[in-house]
Amino acid sequence: xxxxxxxxxxxxxxxxxxxxxxxxxxxxxxxxxxxxxxxxxxxxxxxxxxxxxxxxxxxxxxxxxxxxxxxxxxxxxxxxxxxxxxxxxxxxxxxxxxxxxxxxxxxxxxxxxxxxxxxxxxxxxxxxxxxxxxxxxxxxxxxxxxxxxxxxxxxxxxxxxxxxxxxxxxxxxxxxxxxxxxxxxxxxxxxxxxxxxxxxxxxxxxxxxxxxxxxxxxxxxxxxxxxxxxxxxxxxxxxxxxxxxxxxxxxxxxxxxxxxxxxxxxxxxxxxxxxxxxxxxxxxxxxxxxxxxxxxxxxxxxxxxxxxxxxxxxxxxxxxxxxxxxxxxxxxxxxxxxxxxxxxxxxxxxxxxxxxxxxxxxxxxxxxxxxxxxxxxxxxxxxxxxxxx
Amino acid sequence: xxxxxxxxxxxxxxxxxxxxxxxxxxxxxxxxxxxxxxxxxxxxxxxxxxxxxxxxxxxxxxxxxxxxxxxxxxxxxxxxxxxxxxxxxxxxxxxxxxxxxxxxxxxxxxxxxxxxxxxxxxxxxxxx
Numbered sequence: 256x257x258x259x260x261x262x263x264x265x266x267x268x269x270x271x272x273x274x275x276x277x278x279x280x281x282x283x284x285x286x287x288x289x290x291x292x293x294x295x296x297x298x299x300x301x302x303x304x305x306x307x308x309x310x311x312x313x314x315x316x317x318x319x320x321x322x323x324x325x326x327x328x329x330x331x332x333x334x335x336x337x338x339x340x341x342x343x344x345x346x347x348x349x350x351x352x353x354x355x356x357x358x359x360x361x362x363x364x365x366x367x368x369x370x371x372x373x374x375x376x377x378x379x380x381x382x383x384x385x386x387x388x389x390x391x392x393x394x395x396x397x398x399x400x401x402x403x404x405x406x407x408x409x410x411x412x413x414x415x416x417x418x419x420x421x422x423x424x425x426x427x428x429x430x431x432x433x434x435x436x437x438x439x440x441x442x443x444x445x446x447x448x449x450x451x452x453x454x455x456x457x458x459x460x461x462x463x464x465x466x467x468x469x470x471x472x473x474x475x476x477x478x479x480x481x482x483x484x485x486x487x488x489x490x491x492x493x494x495x496x497x498x499x500x501x502x503x504x505x506x507x508x509x510x511x512x513x514x515x516x517x518x519x520x521x522x523x524x525x526x527x528x529x530x531x532x533x534x535x536x537x538x539x540x541x542x543x544x545x546x547x548x549x550x551x552x553x554x555x556x557x558x559x560x561x562x563x564x565x566x567x568x569x570x571x572x573x574x575x576x577x578x579x580x581x582x583x584x585x586x587x588x589x590x591x592x593x594x595x596x597x598x599x600x601x602x603x604x605x606x607x608x609x610x611x612x613x614x615x616x617x618x619x620x621x622x623x624x625x626x627x628x629x630x631x632x633x634x635x636x637x638x639x640x641x642x643x644x
Numbered sequence: 645x646x647x648x649x650x651x652x653x654x655x656x657x658x659x660x661x662x663x664x665x666x667x668x669x670x671x672x673x674x675x676x677x678x679x680x681x682x683x684x685x686x687x688x689x690x691x692x693x694x695x696x697x698x699x700x701x702x703x704x705x706x707x708x709x710x711x712x713x714x715x716x717x718x719x720x721x722x723x724x725x726x727x728x729x730x731x732x733x734x735x736x737x738x739x740x741x742x743x744x745x746x747x748x749x750x751x752x753x754x755x756x757x758x759x760x761x762x763x764x765x766x767x768x769x770x771x772x
Contacts, residue, residue, distance in 0.1 A: 560704065561704075562680075562681070562704055562705050562706055562709075563706075564706035564707060565656070565705065565706050565707050565709075565710060568648055568653070568656065568706070568707040569656075569657070569707075572653065572657060589679075590680060601680050602680060602704075604680075605679075605680040605704075637662070638659065638662055638702065638703060638704075638710055639682070639702060639703060639704035639705075640664070640684065640702035640704075641704070643664075
């Protein structure tokens with residue numbers, strides 16, 4: 256039904272080159288990489304190639320890459336794996352209030368188990384101030400996990416600055432970042448960022464679903480959360496998802512293609528046009544999150560008197576696929592924890608629409624939103640009685 | 645089950661009972677504190693028989709909330725108060741089709757709004 260896809264932050268279609276690279280390892284070279292025969296060795300070589308691609312992208316060694324079944328799993332491994340390996344008797348860990356659930360829920364679980372946790376607030380623009388982190392660091396802080404870019408509002412956190420700060424103030428503290436949303440657009444050089452752990456996902460970067468990766472800096476104390484045959488240097492047992500990993504590797508190579516940079520410039524131009532036009536032609540609308548420290552593909556706008564999910568359903572009926580980070584859709588009914596952390600009133604948090612652009616977004620797609628959205632908002636406002644006495 | 649059934653979508657896109665009743669006899673105004681939905685049901689009452697003659701709504705909420713508000717207006721029309729207060733999730737689902745579990749609270753909210761509208765009418769009557 257939907258022809259205009261503006262939900263690239265939820266997932267992306269596979270790049271055709273990714274599909275081609277993967278299919279070889281689903282059919283012809285289907286072997287188990289742990290097998291000694293030719294089938295197995297070809298699969299093992301393929302894993303090595305993908306590992307090499309990720310290592311180049313992250314500017315790290317191949318032995319520092321751990322492939323996982325998803326970015327959620329990589330986040331869990333980073334958090335639970337380092338906390339359990341720590342020798343600090345009463346460990347303290349720090350994250351932000353606007354993390355993805357994969358991180359936030361892991362922290363909440365550890366909190367239940369008695370680990371001391373600090374959830375750092377962000378400013379009204381959705382950006383974390385490094386000084387807030389400085390205040391929270393304690394001698395027994397073993398881990399800081401701050402996302403590189405936010406999935407709902409696209410705000411970019413000053414990861415390199417935070418990395419530097421941690422090294423200076425608390426050099427033993429490990430630093431993890433979830434770079435799932437950032438990887439498409441931002442420099443993920445782990446040395447420049449000063450991180451010990453970094454999470455990537457396949458399906459957000461035109462690769463397949465069901466595969467993620469964790470960068471683990473050499474010497475980082477970490478234990479597995481899954482036990483078995485000792486794959487991935489003992490950190491992630493389970494036969495490797497060979498075609499998925501090959502797909503992830505190919506997707507990463509495509510990100511380094513100079514064409515990708517040109518795409519990103521175009522994406523930003525289209526995005527800026529859409530933001531400006533919506534804010535101009537629809538009264539009672541506002542952009543959530545910083546306009547400057549923001550991924551070039553993200554739009555998150557609230558409309559007074561119109562509820563987010565209703566907007567999404569109405570847009571879908573008109574052939575536009577969008578999303579809302581807030582309420583009801585996630586099954587929790589609570590308004591988006593990210594928007595609430597910006598200090599927005601609840602009704603504003605409920606009325607937000609997220610549009611995320613991508614590689615295949617066209618000027619026509621943007622025109623279509625500009626054509627359709629005002630009518631949708633107007634109608635929902637009529638239904639809610641907004642603006643009438 | 646589809647998250648949004650055809651019937652729900654249809655009601656959501658083309659509500660029949662949208663708007664205010666200017667000289668309403670009762671108004672039920674409710675909020676779901678958890679999901680933030682707001683529903684307002686307006687009723688017009690046949691005062692002799694105590695039957696709901698007309699019902700309209702205004703809703704700030706998701707597609708289900710809007711479709712269900714519209715549906716409950718249809719269902720309470722022509723009903724006595726004692727019949728109307730009993731109209732809830734089951735009666736609504738019978739007409740509009742199955743509602744996903746996470747949306748059942750929308751039906752409860754609509755029922756609360758109808759009950760509040762009737763209460764409002766009764767309160768106004770006793771004051772007179």
